[in-house]
Amino acid sequence: MGTKKHEGMPYPLPRSFYLRPTVTVAKDLLGKIILRQERRGILMGRIVEVEAYCMNDPASHSFRGRTPRNDVMFWQGGHLYVYFTYGMHFCANVVTSVADVGEAVLIRAVEPLIGFEVMTQRRFGANRTLDHRTILHLTNGPAKFCEAFGITKKKNGTDLLGTDIWIADDGYVPSAIGKSPRIGIRDGREKLWRFYIKGNLWVSR
DNA sequence: ACCATGATCCGCT
């Protein structure tokens, strides 16, 4: 590997991108690309579905205050908050706003762009054909995205302005954005804080 | 007891 950071690759979004209001950041994350640099190669995908989780929001992990589990949500914007759920899955969030404000954007779905073989191996094991059906199911859900990108608890707290995992703008502009209640929550269903790119095949539903 | 989930199975269209 070279010594220059992000050599030949899209440069990370600046810290200021993440310090804005959480719902604004959520919408603006649609169409951006998320990258992970590994020894065996690069993984890249386009963010196509997100959900905002705010303070004073009963659906947010931060609602009942700061705990060891949700601590990273209270860090400065631009970090990755990864949590374990349902005894077997990880989900990844982009931390937003300034330090001590516990807000974040859940990455719910990604369109795979580079690294189909690695993603397929992680999701379905070796010797799986990369057919249409397989590729559609690689990253069309929050835990599926984490599995395909190899994001586990070890990535909790990762700085998105580093060289491990980062988010960049490649100039793509979504044609139309949809909004809806967030998925899988009990409280806070009245907020329309799920955003997605209309018509994209990897949106989870 | 409760989950910001996903895979599978089953009955239907």
Added chain:
DNA sequence: GCGGATCATGGTT
């Protein structure tokens, strides 16, 4: 194909 039921499985409170 597709929608609904069911279950796997363990951290958190």
